Amino acid sequence: MSVIDLIKEKKERLSQNQAEFRELIAPQWREYWNELWQSARNHEWVNWVLDQDRKPVDTPQDSLTECDNPRAEAMRQTLLSQLGDVVYEGEWLTLEQDRINAFAEVTEDQQWIHTDPARAEQESPFRATIAHGFLTLSMIPKLTNSVDPANPPYPGAKMVVNLGLNKVRFPYPLKAGSRVRATKKIVAVEVVRRGLEVTEEVTVNIEHTRRPACVAETVVRLVY
Template identity: 45%
Template sequence: MDVFEYIKEKERSLRSRINSLDLKNASDAHLRQLSYFISHSLNNTLNNSWVSRIHLFFEPGSDPDVQSVKNPKVLDFYRDWQTRIGQEVFLGDWMLVDQSRIDRFADVTGDRQWIHTDPERARNESPFGGTIAHGFLILSLLPELTDTVNPERPPYPEARMVVNCGLDQVRFPHPVKASSRIRARTTLKSLTPAKRSVEMVNRIEVEVEGSGRVVCVADSVLKLYF
């Protein structure tokens, strides 16, 4: 829906609400005055020249983000991947998260809390019945889980460079118990083209084998340069 149609739709909705009021029998004069004011304002807005200019500038189905893009590689990539927005674009292989991997992460980060590194104590005191992986360990595994760091099989071979811009809305809904296997699903959320690049946002969900539980959800923001 373009800008003009959006305004028209809002107008129809508002007029419908106004008409649903019993204005003829309303005893409140202010209510009748308000109805007149709203109706008059809508007519003036829709007849305003700037609304017409917006309608002419944005043709139906056009994308304003693409208007200024001249780089043919950017346009080709954007138009190709735009059709996949909202779709799952990758499903990774299962990966084992064993105690050895957890311990090595603890050594690197200095986070040696017993709930991660002491199996005996975790069996006796943890509500999970054993050790669990660090949430940040699962997060750090996302590049490998999504197979985006394989130089022999780059996910976006058209781009000359891919930059990790960070993560949005990171959550760990459930823990990952030691010796579990996990994998990642990637769904394309959005694309934003620029002169020499495309910003890509992917929703990544990590699940545990056998349970169907999602243990990590994050929106990965990438910048692809062409």
């Protein structure tokens, strides 16, 4: 369950049982609970999440054709002019065995094709250890320079929320020690409440290899 879905579920549960819950807690905590609930309701990000439920179900998002926010509209026009073009090409990054091992430890995926170079050299058809596909996928924010606060990919947005992925493929194994870099295209831009929804096509290329390690469509929400 995503963070947004969890917040929505908790909001619905608390809304339905708020009075009953207040009766169960000790009197000295009731005032604190009221203040806490009001503070959460006033938080900008939480309100943005809850607003998704308030939108009438018979109002499709694509009926919004222009942004109310001037900065969002300016960004929309910029992105529309770039549709289908490569808007970013990153620097080369070496994916070392240490990074693969760290990912294996965190995810508890210690399969030998990732973590045992000696065995992989003897038994693997790739003759080397390879990165987890999900490690390559998780490197996309770094490879597209989306995590540098001094150089945001969408300047002017208050917040960029990762909504998920439309499609992911791993066309070619990524061997330990290989150098990779990513390119990014804008493939769709939609106006939504409080901002934009942007679909990007990210390709993670391997140096000296024709086929990429990963091709993914990512979807982000720009909140203004």
